[in-house]
Amino acid sequence: MSIIAFITDFGTNDHFVGSMKGAILGIDPNATLVDITHAIAPGDVSSAALALLLSFSDFPKGTIFVVVVDPGVGGDRNALAIKAGPYFFIGPDNGVLSLACKKAGKPIIRSLENTRYFRKPVSMTFHGRDIFGPVAAHLSHGVAFEKLGPEKPSFVLYQNPQVILKGNCLQGNVAFIDRFGNCLTTIKATHFADFNPQQLRVKIKAQKAFPVCSCYCDVAKGKAMGIIGSAGFLEISINQGNAAKDLKLKIGAPVEVYK
Amino acid sequence: MSIIAFITDFGTNDHFVGSMKGAILGIDPNATLVDITHAIAPGDVSSAALALLLSFSDFPKGTIFVVVVDPGVGGDRNALAIKAGPYFFIGPDNGVLSLACKKAGKPIIRSLENTRYFRKPVSMTFHGRDIFGPVAAHLSHGVAFEKLGPEKPSFVLYQNPQVILKGNCLQGNVAFIDRFGNCLTTIKATHFADFNPQQLRVKIKAQKAFPVCSCYCDVAKGKAMGIIGSAGFLEISINQGNAAKDLKLKIGAPVEVYK
Amino acid sequence: MSIIAFITDFGTNDHFVGSMKGAILGIDPNATLVDITHAIAPGDVSSAALALLLSFSDFPKGTIFVVVVDPGVGGDRNALAIKAGPYFFIGPDNGVLSLACKKAGKPIIRSLENTRYFRKPVSMTFHGRDIFGPVAAHLSHGVAFEKLGPEKPSFVLYQNPQVILKGNCLQGNVAFIDRFGNCLTTIKATHFADFNPQQLRVKIKAQKAFPVCSCYCDVAKGKAMGIIGSAGFLEISINQGNAAKDLKLKIGAPVEVYK
Numbered sequence: 001m002s003i004i005a006f007i008t009d010f011g012t013n014d015h016f017v018g019s020m021k022g023a024i025l026g027i028d029p030n031a032t033l034v035d036i037t038h039a040i041a042p043g044d045v046s047s048a049a050l051a052l053l054l055s056f057s058d059f060p061k062g063t064i065f066v067v068v069v070d071p072g073v074g075g076d077r078n079a080l081a082i083k084a085g086p087y088f089f090i091g092p093d094n095g096v097l098s099l100a101c102k103k104a105g106k107p108i109i110r111s112l113e114n115t116r117y118f119r120k121p122v123s124m125t126f127h128g129r130d131i132f133g134p135v136a137a138h139l140s141h142g143v144a145f146e147k148l149g150p151e152k153p154s155f156v157l158y159q160n161p162q163v164i165l166k167g168n169c170l171q172g173n174v175a176f177i178d179r180f181g182n183c184l185t186t187i188k189a190t191h192f193a194d195f196n197p198q199q200l201r202v203k204i205k206a207q208k209a210f211p212v213c214s215c216y217c218d219v220a221k222g223k224a225m226g227i228i229g230s231a232g233f234l235e236i237s238i239n240q241g242n243a244a245k246d247l248k249l250k251i252g253a254p255v256e257v258y259k
Numbered sequence: 260m261s262i263i264a265f266i267t268d269f270g271t272n273d274h275f276v277g278s279m280k281g282a283i284l285g286i287d288p289n290a291t292l293v294d295i296t297h298a299i300a301p302g303d304v305s306s307a308a309l310a311l312l313l314s315f316s317d318f319p320k321g322t323i324f325v326v327v328v329d330p331g332v333g334g335d336r337n338a339l340a341i342k343a344g345p346y347f348f349i350g351p352d353n354g355v356l357s358l359a360c361k362k363a364g365k366p367i368i369r370s371l372e373n374t375r376y377f378r379k380p381v382s383m384t385f386h387g388r389d390i391f392g393p394v395a396a397h398l399s400h401g402v403a404f405e406k407l408g409p410e411k412p413s414f415v416l417y418q419n420p421q422v423i424l425k426g427n428c429l430q431g432n433v434a435f436i437d438r439f440g441n442c443l444t445t446i447k448a449t450h451f452a453d454f455n456p457q458q459l460r461v462k463i464k465a466q467k468a469f470p471v472c473s474c475y476c477d478v479a480k481g482k483a484m485g486i487i488g489s490a491g492f493l494e495i496s497i498n499q500g501n502a503a504k505d506l507k508l509k510i511g512a513p514v515e516v517y518k
Numbered sequence: 519m520s521i522i523a524f525i526t527d528f529g530t531n532d533h534f535v536g537s538m539k540g541a542i543l544g545i546d547p548n549a550t551l552v553d554i555t556h557a558i559a560p561g562d563v564s565s566a567a568l569a570l571l572l573s574f575s576d577f578p579k580g581t582i583f584v585v586v587v588d589p590g591v592g593g594d595r596n597a598l599a600i601k602a603g604p605y606f607f608i609g610p611d612n613g614v615l616s617l618a619c620k621k622a623g624k625p626i627i628r629s630l631e632n633t634r635y636f637r638k639p640v641s642m643t644f645h646g647r648d649i650f651g652p653v654a655a656h657l658s659h660g661v662a663f664e665k666l667g668p669e670k671p672s673f674v675l676y677q678n679p680q681v682i683l684k685g686n687c688l689q690g691n692v693a694f695i696d697r698f699g700n701c702l703t704t705i706k707a708t709h710f711a712d713f714n715p716q717q718l719r720v721k722i723k724a725q726k727a728f729p730v731c732s733c734y735c736d737v738a739k740g741k742a743m744g745i746i747g748s749a750g751f752l753e754i755s756i757n758q759g760n761a762a763k764d765l766k767l768k769i770g771a772p773v774e775v776y777k
Contacts (some may be wrong), residue, residue, distance in 0.1 A: 003543055011438035012271070012530070014385045018264060018295030019489075025262055025291065029319070032543065033293075034551075036536030042439050054608060055533035059540030060547070071499050075476035077261035085680075125441075125496075126489035129317060162760060180560050196503060207697035215642045217593035230537075230644035237643075240561060240589050259281035270697035271530070274573035277523060277554030278748070281577035284521055285549065286659030288578070292552075301698050302758060330758050334735035383733045384700075384755075388576060 001030035002140040005059060007048050008068040008128060009040040016126070018080070020068075020133040023119050027137035034059075041176045045096050049158045050176055052089075053099040054184075061086035064136045066128070067096050074124035077142035079112035079131055080155060081139070081148045088145065090136050092127075095158030102157075113149035161186050161252075170257040174236070174249050181242030185255045187234040195259035202226035203256045204236060204247060212257070216240070260289035261399040264318060266307050267327040267387060268299040275385070279327075279392040282378050287353070287398035293318075302330035304355050308417045311348075312358040313490040320345035323395045326355050335385035338371035338390055339414060340398070340407045347404065349395050351386075354417030361416075368409040372408035379500075383396055420445050420511075433495070433508055440501030444514045446493040452462070454518035461485035462515045463495060463506060471516070475499070519548035520658040523577060525566050526586040526646060527558040530635050534644070538586075538651040541637050545655035548745035552577075561589035567676045568694055570607075571617040572702075572749040579604035582654045584646070585614050592642035597630035597649055598673060599657070599666045606663065608654050610645075613676030620675075659737040679704050691753070692767050699760030703773045705752040713777035720744035721774045722754060722765060730775070734758070744775070 004024060010016040017038055024031060036055050040048045048069040056065060070077075070092040078093035085104030089097045090112075101107040112131060115122075119130045135148060153259040163172045163186050172187035192200065201209035202225075211219070212226040216239045219225045224243060229235040236243045236255065243249060263283060276297055283290060291375060295314050298362040299307045307328040314360035315324060329336075329351045337352035344363030348356045349371075360366040371390060373383075376397045379388040394407060422431040422445050431446035451459065461484075470478070471485040477499045478484045483502060488494040495502045496515065522542060528534040535556055542549060558566045563594045566587040574583060588595075588610040596611035598739060607615045608630075619625040633640075635656040637648040653666060654686030666747050679702050681690040692703035710718065719727035720743075729737070730744040732756045737743045742761060747753040754773065762768060 003540075003547070005540065007533075009438075012294070013296060013298040014437045015266075015295050015310045016437070018293055019314045019317040021293050022264065022314065022322070023430065025293070026319035029262070029291065032547065034536055034539050035530070036533050037531060039531040042501075051533045055537045055540065056291075058537040058544075058545035063540070070358075072476065074474035117671075123487075123489040125494075129489060177528075178532045178534070215592035217590065227643065228641075230641040230647060242560075258640070268697075271553070272555060272557040273696045274525075274554050274569045275696070277552055278573045278576040281521075281523065281573065281581070284552070285576075285578035288521070288550065301760075331735065333733035343613050382746075382748040384745065384753075388748060 001028060001032070003032045003034060003059060003063040004066055004136050004140055005034040005036050005063055006038065006066050007036045007040065007051050007238060008038045009042050009044065009048065010068070010128065012038050012039045016128065020128045023129045024133045024137040027134055028141035031132040031140045040069050043069060045069050045094050046158055048096045049099045052097065053103060054176070056087060056100045056104065064088040064090065064139055065100070066090035066132050066136045068128040068132050069096050069128060070094070072110045073127050079127065081110045081112055081135060081145065082155070082216055083108045083145055090132050090141060093156050095156045098155060098157045099160060107155070109152040109155050110145065111149045111152050115145065117148060163187050163191055168259045172255050174251050174253040174255060177244045177249070177251060181238070182229065183243050184229055185234045186238065187255065187257055189228045189232050189234065192250060192259065199259055200226070201258045202234070202236065203258060204249065204253065207247070209258065210236070227244040260287060260291070262291045262293060262318060262322040263395050263399055264293040264295050264322055264324050265295045265297065266299065266310050266324070268301050268303065268307065269297045269327070269387065271297050275387065279387045281386045283392045283396040286393055287400035290396060290399045299328050302328065303459045304328050304353050305417055307355045308358045311356065312362060313435070315346060315359045315363065321481045323347040323349065323398055325391050325395045326350035327387040327391050327513070328355050329353070329386060332386050338386065339415070340369045340371055340394060341456065342367045342404055347398060349391050352415050354415045357414060357416045358419060366414070368411040368414050369404065370408040370411045373406060376402065376407060422446050422450055427518050431514050432514040433510055433514060436503045436508070436510060440503040441488065441496070442495040442502050442508045443488055444493045444495065446486045446514065446516055448491050448493065451516055451518065458518055459485070461493070461495065462517060463508065463512065466506070468517065469495070519550070520544060520600070521550045521552060521577060521581040522654050522658055523552040523554050523581055523583050524556065524570050525554045525583070526556045527560045527562065527566065528556045528646065530556050534646065538646045541647045542543065542651045542655040545652055546659035549655060549658045558587050563587050563612050564676055566614045567617045570615065571621060572694070574605060574618045574622065582606040582608065582657055583618070584650050584654045585609035586646040586650050587614050588612070588645060589614060591645050597645065598670070599628045599653060599663065600629055600673070601626045601663055606657060607648050611674050613674045616673060616675045617678060625673070627673050628663065629667040629670050632665060635661065635666060667682040681705050681709055686777045690773050692771040692773060694770055695762045695767070695769060699756070699762040700747065701754040701767045702747055702762050703752045703754065705773065705775055707746045707750050707752065710775055710777065717777055718744070719753065719776045720752070721776060722767065722771065725765070727776065728754070
């Protein structure tokens with residue numbers, strides 16, 4: 001009995017999440033089920049890959065992540081289970097698992113070909129209920145990872161936009177905007193670890209620079225800043241405000257850090 | 260200790276779902292609680308009946324379904340517990356349980372009249388917390404189904420639109436549109452089991468016919484098809500697209516299958 | 519192992535709720551996690567305080583409520599754990615816990631200063647994952663309340679708008695509007711317990727008076743009424759309709775009860 005955590009594009013208005021959980025509990029009634037999000041836009045593999053990257057390490061060892069953003073369902077894409085670090089990741093081979101698995105470390109990849117662990121009959125449109133969920137449930141219930149299918153040497157990688165260092169300037173992009181309007185960038189704290197923290201400045205578009213702060217409250221209410229967010233990435237935020245809205249930032253917008 | 264699965268029109272913005280679950284866990288702290296959906300439009304009995312029909316059989320035997328879409332709360336409608344197939348269904352007697360109970364088979368109906376299993380005092384506006392949830396919790400905690408109240412011979416039936424066979428044409432309707440824009444119809448795979456699968460065609464409005472496929476990927480990206488969905492009903496879908504939007508289909512739209 | 523129930527402004531689109539739950543389950547894998555709501559508007563302390571007030575007493579004794587609506591995160595506001603009645607409440611000291619703790623009775627307040635029960639490192643932006651959640655998990659796992667930090671004599675109070683009695687008229691306000699359009703007011707049933715129930719009338723704006731009913735069905739479909747809702751407050755409702763929309767009521771709108 002393990003924790004099984006979900007990221008999908010199913011939404012929560014339809015019955016899909018419930019059906020997947022019902023199928024899982026029929027196999028392992030003692031699994032602990034946790035929703036990370038079901039609000040990924042339909043087929044948006046890169047957002048799901050990022051949501052997994054930002055959250056997986058907050059879960060305890062042994063957690064099984066089921067990530068179903070699967071525009072190729074029923075086609076010839078592979079279905080995978082990956083052991084990486086102390087975690088298991090299950091989902092389609094379209095890159096959705098790749099950012100987290102690379103960070104978790106030393107991914108061992110299995111192709112889900114042992115149909116013994118599928119729900120029967122397997123529909124052509126709902127592998128969350130029929131393949132990914134049941135395989136996770138069997139793993140949670142004690143089936144050995146090795147039994148899920150043959151080992152594979154590689155998997156589809158989702159390419160995160162690169163962070164570039166040009167002279168005294170780190171160049172990255174907005175990768176994710178949260179509910180509060182905080183704009184998480186591709187730039188990590190580790191990227192500028194050797195910069196002088198007192199002199200760090202963040203610049204977006206042609207607008208004037210913001211300081212990099214350690215607390216929202218370091219600037220006045222309504223003022224912008226850079227801040228290292230809870231997953232270790234630089235974020236553009238406004239104290240008690242909505243940075244994305246007020247600064248008109250969208251996903252992909254360029255962000256620069258100067259020392 | 261059982262699985263208790265929920266379909267309501269409570270939404271998830273207000274505290275109602277939490278209050279109902281709190282009341283349940285006070286009676287059976289070991290029940291496993293699963294949300295199917297709380298996003299049924301207020302008072303939309305037919306959508307809730309359909310959501311239950313589409314999902315109940317994905318859950319393990321013994322699951323207790325609590326369905327609270329109850330525009331007549333506090334009035335003289337009956338409250339029911341129904342045993343059908345290996346499942347229990349609890350909710351108001353307004354048809355919301357009827358499609359699933361008919362499919363699950365041999366419904367045995369009890370009227371919830373034993374107030375011993377209610378939360379006290381019973382409010383006039385929130386029977387999910389005060390009657391349906393607590394009764395489910397007592398059932399989960401080991402109370403015999405027979406103790407919930409006297410047996411009733413019948414319950415209110417929600418009439419699903421009929422599928423009609425005219426010559427070589429099956430006539431049905433769109434019954435449900437999911438998050439991806441897939442249009443689930445009233446026509447089941449079993450309705451055309453004796454049709455030649457190579458010659459099956461789906462027709463909507465006066466538009467040209469689509470093939471019935473076994474995988475989204477059987478047609479090019481952006482092309483429409485009929486496909487048997489995960490609950491056994493014919494759906495109108497577009498490969499990696501939104502059929503409801505692109506084909507301007509709404510609930511109730513006529514759909515025909517030709518052999 | 520306890521029930522841990524959540525009220526936050528995190529929303530459910532981002533990974534924040536999942537991350538907080540992951541951190542909790544790493545400390546107490548047997549905690550039962552219940553979402554009350556995550557849809558509080560960002561930083562809306564008063565709505566969160568009210569949602570907690572309306573729901574906490576529906577939960578069993580020993581439940582731990584984690585309430586994270588925390589616009590001052592990372593600043594110098596205190597973090598609290600409060601024992602009140604048979605419950606525990608954890609959150610920032612900004613008033614969000616105060617309405618429920620006053621009603622639960624005899625609050626004993628501890629300042630969360632024992633960093634032993636925090637997740638390390640503590641981020642500056644996500645104390646739900648790093649402080650409030652982990653402290654709740656340790657409490658659930660058996661750590662004594664007294665160990666969480668030193669006792670404090672008082673906490674920030676959120677001032678609920680007062681109900682005023684003028685002659686034969688109780689004056690209050692709309693405090694909360696639910697998904698169905700029911701308008702919960704600040705006036706409690708106990709406020710007019712000595713009024714003659716046959717003669718009670720509710721008045722909003724200059725509009726004509728409504729009766730106070732005991733069931734939605736006491737008036738015709740589409741007609742307005744006052745009714746005592748499930749948490750003991752007077753609500754303005756329309757039988758099978760949306761009172762907020764049809765009567766153009768907003769939060770703060772004045773409501774009067776006449777005897």
